[in-house]
Amino acid sequence: MPARLDHTIIHSTDRFASARFLTDLLGAPGPGALGPFATVPLANGVTVDYADEIVKPDRIVMQHLAFLVSEEEFDQIWERIKARGLPYWADPGHRDPQRINHRHHGRGVYVDDPDGHAIEFLTHSYEAE
Template sequence: MPARLDHTIVHSTDRFASARFLTGLLGEPGPGSFGPFATVRVANGVTIDFADSIVGRDRIVLQHLAFLVSEDEFDEIFARIGDRGLPYWGGPHHQEPQRINHRHHGRGVYVDDPDGHAIEFLTHPYVEEE
Protein backbone atom coordinates (compact mmCIF):
# COMPACT_ATOMS: atom_id res chain seq x y z
CA MET A 1 0.00 0.00 0.00
CA PRO A 2 1.40 3.41 -0.84
CA ALA A 3 1.85 5.73 2.13
CA ARG A 4 -1.01 8.14 2.78
CA LEU A 5 -0.93 11.22 4.93
CA ASP A 6 -2.97 10.64 8.10
CA HIS A 7 -2.44 13.89 10.00
CA THR A 8 -0.11 16.81 10.44
CA ILE A 9 0.48 19.01 13.47
CA VAL A 10 0.49 22.79 13.22
CA HIS A 11 1.70 24.81 16.20
CA SER A 12 -0.33 27.86 17.18
CA THR A 13 -0.81 30.36 19.97
CA ASP A 14 -4.46 29.28 20.35
CA ARG A 15 -5.24 25.88 18.85
CA PHE A 16 -9.00 26.35 18.78
CA ALA A 17 -8.83 29.86 17.30
CA SER A 18 -6.60 28.56 14.50
CA ALA A 19 -8.78 25.51 13.89
CA ARG A 20 -11.96 27.64 13.86
CA PHE A 21 -10.31 30.02 11.37
CA LEU A 22 -9.74 27.11 8.98
CA THR A 23 -13.13 25.44 9.47
CA GLY A 24 -14.79 28.83 9.00
CA LEU A 25 -13.12 29.35 5.63
CA LEU A 26 -13.88 25.78 4.56
CA GLY A 27 -17.52 26.16 5.62
CA GLU A 28 -17.23 23.12 7.85
CA PRO A 29 -18.49 22.52 11.39
CA GLY A 30 -16.23 23.63 14.20
CA PRO A 31 -13.11 21.68 15.06
CA GLY A 32 -12.98 18.50 17.06
CA SER A 33 -10.75 17.73 20.00
CA PHE A 34 -8.31 14.87 20.44
CA GLY A 35 -5.93 14.95 23.38
CA PRO A 36 -4.02 18.25 23.29
CA PHE A 37 -5.17 19.02 19.71
CA ALA A 38 -7.94 20.94 18.00
CA THR A 39 -8.62 18.82 14.92
CA VAL A 40 -9.88 19.70 11.46
CA ARG A 41 -10.85 16.73 9.30
CA VAL A 42 -10.36 17.17 5.55
CA ALA A 43 -10.71 14.79 2.59
CA ASN A 44 -9.48 11.21 2.73
CA GLY A 45 -9.65 11.18 6.54
CA VAL A 46 -6.63 13.46 6.95
CA THR A 47 -6.66 15.71 10.00
CA ILE A 48 -4.92 19.01 10.57
CA ASP A 49 -4.14 18.93 14.30
CA PHE A 50 -3.52 22.32 15.87
CA ALA A 51 -1.41 22.32 19.04
CA ASP A 52 -0.73 25.16 21.45
CA SER A 53 2.92 26.05 21.14
CA ILE A 54 4.96 26.17 24.30
CA VAL A 55 7.68 28.32 22.72
CA GLY A 56 5.61 31.46 21.99
CA ARG A 57 4.41 33.07 18.78
CA ASP A 58 7.77 34.59 17.89
CA ARG A 59 9.30 31.09 17.72
CA ILE A 60 6.54 29.26 15.82
CA VAL A 61 7.91 27.93 12.54
CA LEU A 62 5.48 29.06 9.86
CA GLN A 63 3.99 26.41 7.63
CA HIS A 64 2.19 26.35 4.31
CA LEU A 65 -1.00 24.32 3.92
CA ALA A 66 -2.53 24.00 0.45
CA PHE A 67 -6.06 22.72 -0.16
CA LEU A 68 -7.26 21.53 -3.56
CA VAL A 69 -10.92 22.52 -3.91
CA SER A 70 -13.55 22.51 -6.65
CA GLU A 71 -14.43 25.66 -8.57
CA ASP A 72 -17.68 26.00 -6.57
CA GLU A 73 -15.85 25.49 -3.27
CA PHE A 74 -13.29 28.11 -4.30
CA ASP A 75 -16.11 30.61 -4.95
CA GLU A 76 -17.59 29.88 -1.50
CA ILE A 77 -14.22 30.14 0.27
CA PHE A 78 -13.31 33.32 -1.58
CA ALA A 79 -16.67 34.84 -0.59
CA ARG A 80 -15.92 33.99 3.08
CA ILE A 81 -12.51 35.64 2.78
CA GLY A 82 -14.22 38.76 1.45
CA ASP A 83 -16.99 38.66 4.07
CA ARG A 84 -14.34 38.63 6.81
CA GLY A 85 -12.35 41.43 5.20
CA LEU A 86 -9.22 39.28 5.26
CA PRO A 87 -6.15 40.33 3.32
CA TYR A 88 -5.31 37.85 0.57
CA TRP A 89 -2.70 37.43 -2.10
CA GLY A 90 -2.20 35.88 -5.52
CA GLY A 91 1.32 34.76 -4.58
CA PRO A 92 2.77 32.76 -1.69
CA HIS A 93 5.07 35.55 -0.47
CA HIS A 94 2.37 38.21 -0.23
CA GLN A 95 2.80 39.21 -3.87
CA GLU A 96 -0.25 40.47 -5.76
CA PRO A 97 -2.22 41.82 -2.78
CA GLN A 98 -6.01 41.51 -2.96
CA ARG A 99 -5.78 39.40 -6.13
CA ILE A 100 -6.21 35.76 -7.00
CA ASN A 101 -3.98 33.91 -9.43
CA HIS A 102 -4.80 31.84 -12.49
CA ARG A 103 -1.76 29.60 -12.57
CA HIS A 104 -1.80 25.92 -13.51
CA HIS A 105 -5.08 26.23 -15.46
CA GLY A 106 -7.05 27.12 -12.35
CA ARG A 107 -7.45 29.71 -9.62
CA GLY A 108 -5.54 30.16 -6.39
CA VAL A 109 -5.50 32.43 -3.38
CA TYR A 110 -3.41 32.72 -0.21
CA VAL A 111 -4.47 33.93 3.24
CA ASP A 112 -2.64 33.93 6.57
CA ASP A 113 -4.12 32.24 9.61
CA PRO A 114 -4.01 34.00 13.01
CA ASP A 115 -0.40 32.89 13.58
CA GLY A 116 0.82 33.70 10.08
CA HIS A 117 0.69 30.21 8.58
CA ALA A 118 0.05 30.48 4.82
CA ILE A 119 -3.21 28.84 3.78
CA GLU A 120 -3.60 28.28 0.04
CA PHE A 121 -6.75 27.30 -1.83
CA LEU A 122 -6.35 26.16 -5.42
CA THR A 123 -8.65 24.65 -8.03
CA HIS A 124 -6.08 22.76 -10.11
CA PRO A 125 -3.12 20.72 -8.88
CA TYR A 126 0.36 21.91 -9.69
CA VAL A 127 1.38 18.44 -10.80
CA GLU A 128 -0.93 16.22 -12.85
CA GLU A 129 -1.69 12.77 -11.45
CA GLU A 130 -0.16 9.91 -13.38
Protein backbone atom coordinates in the same frame (compact mmCIF):
# COMPACT_ATOMS: atom_id res chain seq x y z
CA MET B 1 1.37 0.43 -0.86
CA PRO B 2 2.54 4.03 -1.02
CA ALA B 3 2.41 5.92 2.26
CA ARG B 4 -0.58 8.15 2.87
CA LEU B 5 -0.58 11.27 4.99
CA ASP B 6 -2.71 10.67 8.10
CA HIS B 7 -2.38 14.00 9.94
CA THR B 8 -0.19 17.00 10.31
CA ILE B 9 0.39 19.13 13.41
CA ILE B 10 0.43 22.90 13.13
CA HIS B 11 1.75 24.92 16.06
CA SER B 12 -0.41 27.82 17.15
CA THR B 13 -0.89 30.30 19.95
CA ASP B 14 -4.55 29.28 20.33
CA ARG B 15 -5.35 25.88 18.84
CA PHE B 16 -9.11 26.37 18.69
CA ALA B 17 -8.92 29.89 17.24
CA SER B 18 -6.63 28.65 14.48
CA ALA B 19 -8.73 25.56 13.79
CA ARG B 20 -11.93 27.65 13.69
CA PHE B 21 -10.26 30.06 11.26
CA LEU B 22 -9.75 27.15 8.87
CA THR B 23 -13.15 25.49 9.38
CA ASP B 24 -14.90 28.85 8.95
CA LEU B 25 -13.17 29.44 5.61
CA LEU B 26 -13.89 25.88 4.47
CA GLY B 27 -17.53 26.15 5.55
CA ALA B 28 -16.96 22.98 7.59
CA PRO B 29 -18.23 22.02 11.05
CA GLY B 30 -16.20 23.41 13.94
CA PRO B 31 -13.04 21.64 15.03
CA GLY B 32 -12.96 18.60 17.23
CA ALA B 33 -10.75 17.92 20.22
CA LEU B 34 -8.33 15.05 20.67
CA GLY B 35 -5.92 15.28 23.59
CA PRO B 36 -3.90 18.50 23.24
CA PHE B 37 -5.14 19.10 19.68
CA ALA B 38 -7.94 20.95 17.94
CA THR B 39 -8.63 18.75 14.92
CA VAL B 40 -9.90 19.63 11.47
CA PRO B 41 -10.90 16.53 9.48
CA LEU B 42 -10.59 16.74 5.70
CA ALA B 43 -12.51 14.84 3.03
CA ASN B 44 -9.69 12.37 2.34
CA GLY B 45 -9.29 11.20 5.94
CA VAL B 46 -6.35 13.47 6.76
CA THR B 47 -6.64 15.73 9.79
CA VAL B 48 -4.99 19.06 10.42
CA ASP B 49 -4.26 19.09 14.14
CA TYR B 50 -3.54 22.41 15.82
CA ALA B 51 -1.45 22.40 19.01
CA ASP B 52 -0.72 25.27 21.39
CA GLU B 53 1.00 23.41 24.24
CA ILE B 54 3.90 21.81 22.38
CA VAL B 55 5.90 24.89 21.40
CA LYS B 56 6.32 28.40 22.79
CA PRO B 57 4.70 31.17 20.72
CA ASP B 58 8.07 32.75 19.90
CA ARG B 59 9.20 29.43 18.39
CA ILE B 60 6.31 28.98 15.93
CA VAL B 61 7.69 28.50 12.43
CA MET B 62 5.45 29.42 9.52
CA GLN B 63 3.96 26.45 7.64
CA HIS B 64 2.20 26.31 4.29
CA LEU B 65 -0.99 24.29 3.85
CA ALA B 66 -2.53 23.91 0.39
CA PHE B 67 -6.11 22.71 -0.03
CA LEU B 68 -7.42 21.41 -3.35
CA VAL B 69 -11.06 22.47 -3.68
CA SER B 70 -13.70 22.42 -6.40
CA GLU B 71 -14.54 25.53 -8.41
CA GLU B 72 -17.75 25.93 -6.41
CA GLU B 73 -15.93 25.53 -3.09
CA PHE B 74 -13.32 28.07 -4.22
CA ASP B 75 -16.07 30.62 -4.98
CA GLN B 76 -17.56 30.09 -1.52
CA ILE B 77 -14.18 30.32 0.24
CA TRP B 78 -13.19 33.43 -1.68
CA GLU B 79 -16.50 35.07 -0.75
CA ARG B 80 -15.88 34.22 2.92
CA ILE B 81 -12.38 35.71 2.71
CA LYS B 82 -13.71 38.93 1.19
CA ALA B 83 -16.71 39.12 3.57
CA ARG B 84 -14.33 38.95 6.55
CA GLY B 85 -12.12 41.65 5.07
CA LEU B 86 -9.10 39.35 5.22
CA PRO B 87 -6.00 40.27 3.26
CA TYR B 88 -5.36 37.77 0.47
CA TRP B 89 -2.78 37.31 -2.24
CA ALA B 90 -2.37 35.68 -5.63
CA ASP B 91 1.10 34.44 -4.71
CA PRO B 92 2.84 32.82 -1.75
CA GLY B 93 5.32 35.69 -1.45
CA HIS B 94 2.55 38.24 -0.78
CA ARG B 95 3.62 40.42 -3.71
CA ASP B 96 0.23 40.47 -5.46
CA PRO B 97 -2.33 41.63 -2.84
CA GLN B 98 -6.11 41.44 -3.08
CA ARG B 99 -5.97 39.26 -6.19
CA ILE B 100 -6.33 35.60 -7.01
CA ASN B 101 -4.21 33.70 -9.52
CA HIS B 102 -5.14 31.69 -12.59
CA ARG B 103 -2.11 29.43 -12.75
CA HIS B 104 -2.01 25.74 -13.57
CA HIS B 105 -5.36 25.79 -15.43
CA GLY B 106 -7.26 26.79 -12.28
CA ARG B 107 -7.53 29.45 -9.62
CA GLY B 108 -5.67 29.99 -6.38
CA VAL B 109 -5.61 32.32 -3.41
CA TYR B 110 -3.45 32.66 -0.28
CA VAL B 111 -4.44 33.90 3.19
CA ASP B 112 -2.57 33.90 6.49
CA ASP B 113 -4.06 32.31 9.58
CA PRO B 114 -3.89 34.03 13.00
CA ASP B 115 -0.32 32.77 13.55
CA GLY B 116 0.96 33.64 10.08
CA HIS B 117 0.71 30.18 8.55
CA ALA B 118 0.06 30.41 4.81
CA ILE B 119 -3.21 28.81 3.75
CA GLU B 120 -3.60 28.21 0.01
CA PHE B 121 -6.81 27.22 -1.75
CA LEU B 122 -6.44 26.00 -5.34
CA THR B 123 -8.79 24.45 -7.88
CA HIS B 124 -6.26 22.50 -9.93
CA SER B 125 -3.45 20.40 -8.56
CA TYR B 126 0.03 21.31 -9.71
CA GLU B 127 0.65 17.58 -10.23
CA ALA B 128 -2.27 17.24 -12.66
CA GLU B 129 -0.67 19.27 -15.45
